[in-house]
Amino acid sequence: MSNAVRLENLRKVFEGRGGSSRVVAVDDVSLEVKDGSLVTLLGPSGCGKTTVLRMIAGFEAPTEGDVFIGDERITALPANKRRTSMVFQSYGLFPHMTVFNNIGYGLRIRKVPAPELRARVLSMLELVGLAGTEARLPSQLSGGQQQRVALARALITEPRVLLFDEPLSNLDAKLRVQMRLEIRRLQQRLQITSVYVTHDQDEAMTLSDQIVIMHQGRIQQVGSPQEIYSRPRTLFVADFIGKGNFLAGTVRAVDGDRAEVEITQGRLRIPAGGFRPADAVWVLLRPEAIGLAPAGVGRWQGRIAAATYLGSEIFYEVAVGGQNLLVKVGHPQGATPLEAGNPVGVVFDEGSLHLIPREGTA
Amino acid sequence: MNELRKILREPVLAAAIGVIAVSLFLFVIYPLFKVFQMSVVEDGRFTLHVYRDLLDKPFERRPIYNSLILGALVAVAGTAVGYLFAFAIARADVPWKRFFRLIATFPIISPPFVLSLAAILLLGRKGFITRMLFQGQWDPHIYGLRGLVLVETIAFFPTAFLIMLGILQAIDPALEESSLNLGATRWQVFRTVTLPLSVPGLASSLLVLFVESLADFGNPIILSGNFHVLSVQAYLHITGMVDFGGGAALAVILLFPTLAAFLLQKYWVSRKSYVTVTGKPSPARLSVDPFTRRLLFVLCLGVTGLILLLYGTVIFGSFVTLWGANYTLTIKHYASVFHIGGRYLRDTLILASVATPITGILGMVIAFLVVRKQFVGKGLMDLTSMLTFAVPGTVVGIGYILAFNERPLLLTGTAAIIVLLFIFRNVPVGIRAGVAALQQIDPAIEEAATNLGAGSARTFVTITLPLITPAFFSGLAYGFVRCMTAISAVIFVVSGRWNLITIAILGLVENADMSQAAAFSMVLIAIVLLVLGLIQVGVGRVATSQMGYEAAG
Amino acid sequence: MRHTLTVLAIVAAAAWAIPVQGAQVLHMYTALDTAETQLYIPEFEKDTGIKVEWVRLSSGEVLARLRAEAKNPQVSVWYGGPSQDHIAGKKAGISTPYKPPLDWTLPANAHDVDWHWVGYYFGAIGFGSNADFLKKAGVPAPTSWDDLLKPAYKGQIAIAFPYTSGTSYTVLATLVQMMGEDKAFEYWKKLHANIHHYDKSGSAPVTQAGLGEVGIAVSFSHDLIAKGSAKGYPIAMTFPREGTGYEIGGISLIKGGPEPELAKKFVDWALSVRAQNLMQQWFRIPLNPKAEVAKGAVRADQVKLINFDAVKAGDDRDRLIKRWRSEIGQ
Ligand SMILES: Nc1ncnc2c1ncn2[C@@H]1O[C@H](COP(=O)(O)OP(=O)(O)O)[C@@H](O)[C@H]1O
């Protein structure tokens, strides 16, 4: 039986309470999460990620649209019958129960006999690396341990779908990196269809089979991490993922798979990606795709406006034709950073540029 | 629509909502409606002549002014004393804080009229102070407005104290510190920061005390002399004159200001609060200067002294052979508490112990529904269940005799009507406790249970209930106290089969059988303290077995 | 948790099941004092094996409640309270006739013509003055109705509300029958200036006078003795020389009451020599000629009585009380 999750035209409107206006939290979201894959919902705070997740879990009823797991339409199924397990941002551990009882809770609801329950809880504790803590209360665990208990509790019932709502945001930076690798490892090993909500792009990049970028309740783009990064479809996506230089331009001609684009600094031949002559576009130039050369060398000439030294790399702002370009340079050992005011040449490969539609505004 | 469907999918939840909605309608709304109806319908036709007749007569109008004046005075005096205590404890770091706190909350658990009894024993014409200090040369005139302001202030200032303590403790000391830091004197800090931030609390305390005073029945029926107030007049109209229309109309008149104050409090003042109550109480770091502290200490000492004197007098009075004539000490009054008062004690305890747990559970369930669930009419359920708190007992009592005097809802004379009255009058206590506790619990905890397969009922029983157990017990404790000390509403529904100790005490006081009344009151207070102690021990055990919830949130 | 709930359920069930074991329970309202009721009821229970569940209310309150409950009577007997209140009860249709079998005759003014109520004791209205008060104020005890109007008694007199208390209504009816209605109200308006406060219960002023909270109580002689001098309070009892009113204390059977047979047994018992003798403890004058009178109790031949028409008093009750409320303003 397939455990793919399918969302069809989901829409959620919160009617304002006590005078506040109504909020369209989720607007026409359709999505397919393949069986056994991990999909991340990524977007700024308030864009509706949690709401989508809660509609999958059954905590919120969609205003319109449907939710399917496999071929089963579960829109009307109560939350406790859906066999989806959620890992909450605040963990939601039962404070009055021991670790053992927390993890065993779902099995007890399913009336699993005590010996089997015990065995399964202990092996789950083993799996998440918490053996020996079963008699403790959640308040006696560290943040990372609580996180693992939450994970174990979600996994043990063998849910059809695993849901994560920013599970790592309460952990410190180091633990966060470690835990996300662990989550990925477990998810791949157990092959559970997972939907993971985060606003942290690094997390999304490392974890996901597919990333879904959301903005103001709508899906902006769905794709693999590479796709999203290198071929963003909207300015919002490009801006949200990684850093970029956006140069306003207009397509002048299309010649085979290349488009000739006119920008202030001159003309560039960029992979066309379906644009037509006269289309208004943004040219996306990623900072790491730009190199610096001695003055007089390179496609464009500019001057260093500012430098930010980050240890393993340096970010330069280079003034080129009245515009500042952000340039990332892997820091060569021993070399001293260029100082502001130095003239430099700018080099890049036209084939690594990417076009994004530009509507009226910049 | 969506929500309706979601609810219907959960039969237990739907049933709970249905049952509660029907009971609230029957036992809260319907009696009030009957009061209203009785006052405006005569021979099946609508008429305002009952009101016209009442308002025509100066002696019927008088109690309206009297009640309002008394309410206003008590609200101001009680709030002032409450603020004094709260400020002294939360901000001025006076010595003996725990002691003051204890004494300042004690009047909450004592039956209301005990203070009137004490006032008579002390300041009546043959009172202790009157005779000892003034040799009977001066009559303090406590029968009337003066006496009522005194006893009601003492009886109700604890509410003001608790409200103000909550507010003051929630004010971040950093605000006061930064004011001081910016060059303000301590007095300026108080005037420009502390006091303005306490204004919503002060307003809410004024309104609550106003309502409590208006609704008070136990004190005025003993101490009002010829200063007639609405609650007692409504009672006399019904029980003394069989004038149901007039009694109901007075009840409606009494209802208006109380309801207005309640709604103002709920929907306006509470919105104006700048202080987020969710914050943890912060320790008072900003101290006042030594002189002010000493002054506050002395004032608190004065008030606690008065309270102790009042209760002490009742204790002493209960051992006096014949108050006013023979001051030999005796324990015969205690003997007759159990002799003539045995059945009152038994009945009161039975009724209270049946009503209390039901009240507690109902309160928690309603709190749960209101805080955690979405359904049509939720706001109405919330409002209705809190309504009995604002409606004076006299009005509720009259409503109950009017509503449940005929088939098919024939309940007069049964234990059920008393129990129901207890339940629906006290359920707001449980709801408040439950709501406060639930708001502290991360909803994710309950959602996690649902997510793992538990239905609404199961989630409530295995997760929510254990987490709100301490709140449940404190709701239970206070509910029990209110059952044991209730008088204004139940006085209408007691019957030969079921008698209440408070009503027996009232009869004794009325017959000026002071020592006997004092002994009864002492036994009543002792029982209340005992039960509170037991509940405390119970909660303590629960709390230690589930230590530290907060950490997980 | 489940256990707690089970326990609560059991407690609740038990509490509902407890009441009224044994079949024979008589329900009554009594207008006698709680303490006095305790003198008689246990004896009745002992003599007959019938258990009594009673509520004490002022007799006006009893009447009010019986009227309110007329559709659904809760009790079978109304025990105590002056006959005019019982007469008003008959008029209100809440009582039912019963003629007890007696081997002696009740005087005609001591029972209803149709036996809707029967009398069982006699008591006269008197004044009870606190001796200390009299001494300090340097005034004699009042010996006439007009004495009560003296400025020296200002704010010193206590009496009950005529509408809640049979005692006080007896006073009102007495004054009306003595002086004529308008004069009586004139009189009471002047009296009002001297009244400290009104009580609900007719005997409540006695203890207040005993305590010295007020100087003078207007009440029935037996209450003045039983709750005053007999208890040790310095109460001096006097009677108005123009003549005073009195009550015949009555018992009514309630129409549609739940236990008519037990109620009749109670009436028979209350008129028996044994029950009538018990009243010595409260200084009431028994009507059964074979019963004994307490020492110090005030018999009908010891004071000047007016020719009191209880039937008229009962018939006029509603009207007089309405007038009293609007003229006195209480
Ligand atoms: N229960 C609710 N009632 C009203 N508005 C809500 C509710 N839950 C979320 N919203 C609103 O819906 C929008 C999306 O919220 P959410 O899904 O929590 O965003 P995210 O998880 O992406 O930060 C926000 O504007 C939020 O304020």
Ligand SMILES: [Mg+2]
């Ligand atoms: Mg979110």
